[in-house]
């Protein structure tokens with residue numbers, strides 16, 4: 001496994017890879033969700049590049065960036081075991097030199113949900129992913145459905161900028177009690193960790209209502225709200241039921257919908273979602 005920390009080393013290592021090449025972008029502190037992306041990438045491509053970069057430009061709160069967990073030694077052991085070819089772990093200075101001034105901004109689809117609550121977040125995401133794409137030149141890139149809006153924003157960017165890259169969305173990997181795996185879960189205090197199972201319970205309840213014929217988005221939003229508000233440690237940031245593609249808030253569900261949420265447990269903000277389809 002080659003570890004590249006600057007662009008020259010990455011380009012040199014990239015030149016020796018067998019095609020097709022897959023890229024799995026991460027911010028490290030790897031868990032089962034990340035590893036399912038790596039496994040999916042190994043399955044589809046001859047070579048796999050995993051990037052580890054805690055991208056400062058996508059953090060709209062500096063405290064969130066400061067407490068973001070890191071364990072690079074453990075990450076490297078896990079990736080070696082998975083048979084990854086290159087780990088691309090540039091420094092902040094390598095990615096954003098002092099005179100950096102070019103940004104990629106995706107329009108409408110990045111302004112709702114996460115984009116509305118975390119101004120500037122997707123500008124940071126689309127810029128860094130664009131830089132990762134141009135540096136690694138993958139044929140396929142793997143993203144988690146857990147960050148459903150991120151997948152939609154990246155797909156839009158790939159279409160708009162004509163990147164010859166296939167984007168694959170991998171299903172959310174959950175803990176046994178339903179909590180979506182996330183690097184941020186480690187920051188939860190024990191009582192918050194227990195309370196956080198309410199997210200999946202609320203999503204599942206909305207899914208059951210949908211499966212029993214309910215098509216009012218407002219009723220689904222209200223049912224999720226009631227369940228989450230029943231948990232004293234949970235503080236809702238947003239709850240939504242949107243069109244799966246446009247991410248516009250719905251009144252009635254006619255085709256596929258995305259139910260999604262961001263909820264604080266103490267200082268830790270967690271997101272989760274499910275796709276509803278007939």
Ligand code: AMP
Nearest residue numbers: 026027028033143144146147172173181
């Ligand atoms: P992160 O390191 O949190 O930026 O995540 C890197 C990639 O892993 C993103 O595409 C995430 O959507 C994906 N990911 C994170 N958590 C999970 C999970 N529980 N299941 C599947 N994919 C995930």
